[in-house]
Amino acid sequence: MADFRRVLEFLVLTAILQMAICAEFFKPFNVSYDHRALIIDGKRRMLISSGIHYPRATPDMWPDLIAKSKEGGADVIQTYAFWNGHEPIRGQYNFEGRYDIVKFVKLVGSAGLYFHLRIGPYVCAEWNFGGFPVWLRDVPGIEFRTDNEPFKVEMQRFVKKMVDLMQQEMLFSWQGGPIILLQIENEYGNIESKYGQRGKEYIKWAARMAHALGAGVPWVMCKQTDAPEDIIDACNGYYCDGFKPNSYKKPALWTEDWNGWYTTWGGRVPHRPVEDNAFAVARFFQRGGSFHNYYMYFGGTNFGRTSGGPFYITSYDYDAPLDEYGLLSQPKWGHLKDLHAAIKLCEPALVAVDDAPEYINLGPKQEAHVYRGSSHTEDLSSSLSGDEICSAFLANIDEHNSASVKFLGQVYSLPPWSVSILPDCKNVAFNTAKVGAQISIKTAELGSSCFSNITEPGYQLLREDRLISTTWVTSKEPIGEWGENNFTAQGILEHLNVTKDTSDYLWYVCRIHISDEDSSYWETSQVYPKLIIGSIRDVVRIFVNGQLAGSVVGRWVPVEQPVQLVQGYNELAILSATVGLQNYGAFLEKDGAGFKGQVKLTGLKSGEIDLSMSLWSYQVGLKGEFMKIYSLEEHDSAVWIDLQQDSISTSFTWYKTFFDAPSGKDPVALDLGSMGKGQAWVNGHNIGRYWSLVAPKGGCQKTCDYRGAYNSDKCTTNCGETTQRWYHIPRAWLRPSNNLLVLFEETGGNPLEISILLHSTTTICAQVSESHYPPLHLWSHPDIVNRKRSISDLPPEMHLRCDDGQIISSVTFASYGTPQGGCQEFSQGKCHAPTSLSVVSEACQGRNECTIRVSNKIFGDPCQRVAKTLAVEAKCQSSSAMNAAWL
Ligand code: GAL
Numbered sequence: 001m002a003d004f005r006r007v008l009e010f011l012v013l014t015a016i017l018q019m020a021i022c023a024e025f026f027k028p029f030n031v032s033y034d035h036r037a038l039i040i041d042g043k044r045r046m047l048i049s050s051g052i053h054y055p056r057a058t059p060d061m062w063p064d065l066i067a068k069s070k071e072g073g074a075d076v077i078q079t080y081a082f083w084n085g086h087e088p089i090r091g092q093y094n095f096e097g098r099y100d101i102v103k104f105v106k107l108v109g110s111a112g113l114y115f116h117l118r119i120g121p122y123v124c125a126e127w128n129f130g131g132f133p134v135w136l137r138d139v140p141g142i143e144f145r146t147d148n149e150p151f152k153v154e155m156q157r158f159v160k161k162m163v164d165l166m167q168q169e170m171l172f173s174w175q176g177g178p179i180i181l182l183q184i185e186n187e188y189g190n191i192e193s194k195y196g197q198r199g200k201e202y203i204k205w206a207a208r209m210a211h212a213l214g215a216g217v218p219w220v221m222c223k224q225t226d227a228p229e230d231i232i233d234a235c236n237g238y239y240c241d242g243f244k245p246n247s248y249k250k251p252a253l254w255t256e257d258w259n260g261w262y263t264t265w266g267g268r269v270p271h272r273p274v275e276d277n278a279f280a281v282a283r284f285f286q287r288g289g290s291f292h293n294y295y296m297y298f299g300g301t302n303f304g305r306t307s308g309g310p311f312y313i314t315s316y317d318y319d320a321p322l323d324e325y326g327l328l329s330q331p332k333w334g335h336l337k338d339l340h341a342a343i344k345l346c347e348p349a350l351v352a353v354d355d356a357p358e359y360i361n362l363g364p365k366q367e368a369h370v371y372r373g374s375s376h377t378e379d380l381s382s383s384l385s386g387d388e389i390c391s392a393f394l395a396n397i398d399e400h401n402s403a404s405v406k407f408l409g410q411v412y413s414l415p416p417w418s419v420s421i422l423p424d425c426k427n428v429a430f431n432t433a434k435v436g437a438q439i440s441i442k443t444a445e446l447g448s449s450c451f452s453n454i455t456e457p458g459y460q461l462l463r464e465d466r467l468i469s470t471t472w473v474t475s476k477e478p479i480g481e482w483g484e485n486n487f488t489a490q491g492i493l494e495h496l497n498v499t500k501d502t503s504d505y506l507w508y509v510c511r512i513h514i515s516d517e518d519s520s521y522w523e524t525s526q527v528y529p530k531l532i533i534g535s536i537r538d539v540v541r542i543f544v545n546g547q548l549a550g551s552v553v554g555r556w557v558p559v560e561q562p563v564q565l566v567q568g569y570n571e572l573a574i575l576s577a578t579v580g581l582q583n584y585g586a587f588l589e590k591d592g593a594g595f596k597g598q599v600k601l602t603g604l605k606s607g608e609i610d611l612s613m614s615l616w617s618y619q620v621g622l623k624g625e626f627m628k629i630y631s632l633e634e635h636d637s638a639v640w641i642d643l644q645q646d647s648i649s650t651s652f653t654w655y656k657t658f659f660d661a662p663s664g665k666d667p668v669a670l671d672l673g674s675m676g677k678g679q680a681w682v683n684g685h686n687i688g689r690y691w692s693l694v695a696p697k698g699g700c701q702k703t704c705d706y707r708g709a710y711n712s713d714k715c716t717t718n719c720g721e722t723t724q725r726w727y728h729i730p731r732a733w734l735r736p737s738n739n740l741l742v743l744f745e746e747t748g749g750n751p752l753e754i755s756i757l758l759h760s761t762t763t764i765c766a767q768v769s770e771s772h773y774p775p776l777h778l779w780s781h782p783d784i785v786n787r788k789r790s791i792s793d794l795p796p797e798m799h800l801r802c803d804d805g806q807i808i809s810s811v812t813f814a815s816y817g818t819p820q821g822g823c824q825e826f827s828q829g830k831c832h833a834p835t836s837l838s839v840v841s842e843a844c845q846g847r848n849e850c851t852i853r854v855s856n857k858i859f860g861d862p863c864q865r866v867a868k869t870l871a872v873e874a875k876c877q878s879s880s881a882m883n884a885a886w887l
Contacts, residue, residue: 073340334437495594534597
């Protein structure tokens with residue numbers, strides 16, 4: 001009986017939970033738009049959106065990423081839908097785990113945020129094959145992204161599937177869900193001309209098809225100047241302030257603000273300075289923009305073989321405000337948070353202006369845009385008489401010089417390449433070039449990055465010099481054919497036609513007979529044989545009789561490889577490997593992989609042999625891969641032998657070990673800097689491709705000047721270093737002990753040097769001057785709103801914060817006065833308040849975060865008539881580690 005009651009209780013509880021999950025997130029509301037903005041539930045809105053691609057994180061990370069987006073000032077979460085993740089086999093859908101998009105949208109809704117779903121289904125995104133399932137190439141008569149019936153049928157099927165799913169789950173705004181906006185196609189305008197009239201027809205069809213699905217919220221197309229009347233054309237780029245949609249009836253939306261950039265194997269790592277990013281965003285709203293999305297707010301990780309390319313690395317950190325592991329990337333996150341708060345203070349005035357704002361020329365490269373209106377609601381930013389509201393943006397687009405400008409009778413000083421935001425047309429709430437937010441450095445060694453304003457991904461050794469394991473076992477991967485699923489065919493088959501992308505790898509094997517005449521010819525003529533291939537992508541490794549002759553890497557590059565052949569039969573085995581399928585450009589279905597053109601052997605007595613029509617054996621994938629020897633179930637099925645010191649650094653080798661998870665909650669990374677190229681699995685989860693290619697020695701900048709137009713080569717780090725050394729192992733994939741780590745190594749490396757690292761903030765610094773703007777949240781303080789006090793009377797504040805679960809363990813530097821130097825090299829200047837360290841330590845030590853007012857009242861005035869600054873450096877430590885140390 002008791003059991004029965006328990007079961008009943010359980011059922012009731014699950015039903016309640018279920019109901020909670022199905023509950024409406026909002027009161028149902030409509031979304032429409034006019035020339036000024038999206039209209040949400042009858043009101044124009046200025047919206048900030050955070051780009052997060054759900055499969056680039058694990059579901060357990062989603063709530064925190066959404067919460068940190070919201071805290072950072074986002075109203076909307078934006079993502080693509082990843083077709084090849086959702087329909088890996090035609091007709092077989094996957095909406096589980098990292099592909100549980102319904103759960104993701106619901107989490108966004110329950111956080112009270114809106115959702116922008118970009119269905120594509122072509123998405124680009126540095127994602128494998130731009131999001132297309134590889135089986136799509138095999139649909140008879142198909143041509144992608146044009147007026148082609150088979151393609152349109154498949155595209156419509158997937159788009160409908162997604163819209164129907166969202167509708168069934170009650171996720172559209174008019175159903176009380178968070179989805180306010182959709183997207184069809186992606187940047188088709190970039191390639192449209194390649195398709196002539198058929199491209200134009202296709203776009204019209206895509207628009208009609210999308211609308212016919214009855215989703216009931218607006219659709220956008222990005223970079224589509226000929227978007228039909230009922231679709232909003234949106235801007236993508238580093239700057240979109242000059243953007244005008246193709247019809248007066250549409251608002252200016254910015255679907256992709258590239259706040260960073262992606263990285264290529266062997267490339268430098270790009271960073272976008274936050275001062276420039278903030279400038280671009282402020283300029284957009286200044287000049288009439290109304291919806292802005294960060295691509296990416298959180299970039300995350302290309303787990304498994306999801307990264308596109310060719311040659312995009314496993315990390316998709318993107319220099320985003322939330323780093324690859326989900327930690328705040330500072331000062332980016334904090335400075336943009338302040339920017340968003342300032343823009344939000346202007347929202348009533350911004351939406352009140354129907355046509356253009358008032359434009360005031362303030363100088364040769366200085367201008368103001370003034371938004372005035374009457375407030376019908378209780379408005380926070382108004383300090384003007386009556387119900388008139390006014391907000392202004394003052395811009396100095398001079399890349400070199402600051403400017404002093406006169407605006408409505410007051411003088412304002414504008415740093416170069418900056419915008420000041422005045423929510424009340426009088427007081428500066430924010431300037432894009434004045435960063436008050438803290439810098440976080442995530443490790444001691446890497447913190448000495450060349451840019452003081454750029455934080456490097458940083459790592460802390462879990463246990464210094466402790467190898468993850470000294471007990472590795474290894475297993476050899478055969479060179480060439482290994483199994484029963486191989487076959488022979490006349491001629492060279494296209495790589496993807498054979499592999500269907502079930503693996504990166506395809507072996508092409510053939511036998512070549514060398515006569516005694518040939519070998520004596522080589523001796524006398526000194527001419528030696530060469531293997532010639534018209535062109536290849538992405539990697540080929542050429543083996544003759546089991547020995548590596550050479551490797552070639554590139555995107556459709558020619559091969560001319562000297563080979564050593566012996567008299568009699570020789571086995572030529574060529575491994576063709578993809579490193580992420582092409583994700584951008586026209587005619588993707590034709591791109592393929594492997595070889596193009598003739599394959600031949602030159603330097604024979606008889607001249608050359610054309611191997612293009614020879615009999616070849618084909619073997620898809622690696623034996624270990626197909627036996628799943630990386631999985632918890634199957635790893636024992638391989639023959640493993642103990643790793644011998646002298647067998648380190650062999651190629652085509654599997655390595656296996658077990659390790660315990662580091663305690664605590666800090667994100668975990670694997671240092672694979674000692675390895676060559678391959679893939680790594682933890683407890684059967686593919687954590688991604690690894691490749692220790694080194695970035696060029698030169699081309700990184702000593703300092704990064706935020707001023708002037710940004711491009712992805714402008715501010716790069718990591719010159720002469722391995723492009724990606726650390727690989728994220730999501731906590732969700734770990735158990736406390738005995739975690740299985742398996743690597744497949746293609747070129748050779750030393751597993752004994754692999755280590756597990758914890759990723760966390762170690763040092764934080766901030767610098768705020770007494771003339772900095774007061775904290776943005778105080779603008780809504782009742783005393784300010786009711787004009788009992790003026791915002792300009794309030795002192796600025798410094799805010800310091802360690803990662804969640806950490807505390808400020810010590811304050812290593814504090815000076816209120818005229819401190820010198822930057823983070824990690826601060827020193828006291830001539831003027832220094834002796835109270836500095838005790839005031840800051842008192843306020844901060846032992847806490848996760850703290851706030852200090854920057855004023856004489858707090859520190860005492862150490863030097864009158866001198867402009868003073870507070871500079872602080874502090875250490876962060878995990879609070880559990882601190883407790884342990886104190887025990
Ligand atoms: C855009 C594209 C995105 C992404 C981005 C670069 O052109 O729409 O999907 O690829 O470039 O990160």
